Amino acid sequence: MTQKRALVVRGGWEGHQPVEATELFLPFLRSNGYAVRVEESTEIYADAAEMAGTDLVVQCVTMSEITREQLAGLISAVAAGTGFTGWHGGIADSFRASSDYLHLVGGQFATHPGKKPCERRGAADDNFLPHTITLTEAGRAHPITAGIEDFALDTEQYWVLHDDLIDVLATTTHPVRPWEPWHRPVTSPAVWTRRWGAGRIVVTTPGHSVDVLENPHVRTIIERGMLWATRTASGS
Template sequence: MTQRRALVVRGGWEGHQPVEATDLFIPYLEGNGYTVRVEGSTEIYADAAEMADTDLVVQCVTMSQITSDQVAGLSAAVAAGTGLTGWHGGIVDSFRASSEYLHLVGGQFATHPGKEPCERHGGAEDNFLPHTVAITDLGREHPITTGVEDFDLVTEQYWVLHDDLIDVLATTTHPTRAWHPWQRPVTSPAIWTRVWGAGRIVVTTPGHSLDVLEHPSVRTVIERGMVWATRIASA
């Protein structure tokens, strides 16, 4: 069997620990028959030959910039069958100025609501809220999330703007609180897939820090998502 090729692209905002976070999953990929190439920038996306030989892209690049030829190269590769996956800001808060990238991924981080103002002290923990990731009916049958029960986290709870081309495997609901301006609970997708041409995309929004990535349910979803997103071999 031909060995599968994974490309790990990491960088951007250091607060999401792109090196340490992706290092958690490289052994899993290697142990499951992938050869892994690691890049510290998105320049490789513009290399059509390299992208055509890549079966899976694991991206962890929060914010940052991307050129038009790089995002066009990534989009073309996915449409041709290269898988794309990632977690948290590394995939859903990347390249905010690129509408082409947002169109590819299907959802964009908007905010993560915070604690009551009197409980904030200026650190990342100001936005760590207890919340539930609820598996949808589709998610209970999907190979990425089958057997995964609803689970609770205390971390950033992503509010995501999205379109309806995504297939939602799990959601999270933002309640109403006296210090927030919205007047009814808002449900956001927390885990989703997207089919783009011949390619598959998987987005997992939990993953702000290493302890969240090591949560058994989060890690299971990310690892299964890598396998599911990988290019489907030709018959």
Template sequence: MSRSALVVRGGWEGHQPVEATELFLPFLRDSGFDVRVESSNEVYADAAAMAQTDLIVQSVTMSEISREALDGLRTAVEAGCGLAGWHGGIADSYRGSSDYLQLVGGQFATHPGKEPSLRVGDSTDNYLGYTIELTDLGRTHEITAGLEDFALETEQYWVLHDDLNDVLATTTHPPQPYHPWHRPVTSPAVWTRSWGSGRVFVCTAGHSVDVLADDNVRTIIERGMLWAARS
């Protein structure tokens, strides 16, 4: 019996929500999901549709969400629907909603930039080389088991978070003379969260299609979606 996946995409175009989600549609279908794609989060307010959904994959950076849609999303996850996403499509969505932030457990705060003299005025100003390091839990969890620490050169998310998250991987922001913090700051890079009968999965890597195509990032996201989905 097939399961149902709902892909909701939109918001800030800089994260290429259409192109990014298109990368994963064949995987979802090959994994036995009937896939529905929506460009508006108002689908969350459709209680009948949400009751039939086993997995939500969200790629909506910033934007807004209505009270009805947010209530529908929270109700669906609490009832057992999985919620999965990457980068700003889940960790920088609906900045004005504290209830959404509570649901996902982490909010983008910043992505530290290069030394000022090296900046050229485009998105690459925030591309840094950094390492995603697996936690002890991450080395045994089904989403990340068998993987090793790996390096990326892209946006490195600084995330505000809470301890309801099960953190599978972290990344550390070193102090720099051109930044105002004075000691290393470690942020979760991959985490899961239980919410009622539902599961939430977040990977902070995924700024662009080439990052999503990285073998480690893609593996983590594909496994994360399967883990989150109602079984």
């Protein structure tokens, strides 16, 4: 059996601990038989031969910028069957200036609502709110999320702008709060898949910090997502 090849690309905003976060998953990949290459920038995306031989890209690059050549290489690889996955800002808040990247992923971070203004102290946890990740009917049947029940988190709750080509496995709902301007609850996708050509994409929005990634539900979803997104022989 040919060994699967995983490419881990990390960088961008340090607040999401791209090195520590990705290191958490390297043992899982290796124990599942992947040869793992780690890159500290997106330059590798422009290497057509390397990308063609990659079965899975795990990206953790928040914000940052990407060149036209690099993005074209990533998009082409995914369309040809390379899997693409990641969590939180490392995939859903990457390359804000690129509409083509947004088109590939299908959802973009818009905000994470915060605590009451009087409770904010200028720290990261100003935006930590208790919320629930709710499985959809599709999610209860999907191999990535099957057997996982709805679960609670106290961390950033992503509000995501998205299109309807994504298959939503889990959602989270932002309630109406007196200090916020919206007038009815807003439900955002929290976990989704997307088919792009022969490739599979998986996005998991929880994952602000290592402790969130270590939550057994979050970690299970991300790890199963890696396996599911990996290139398949049939391309389906």
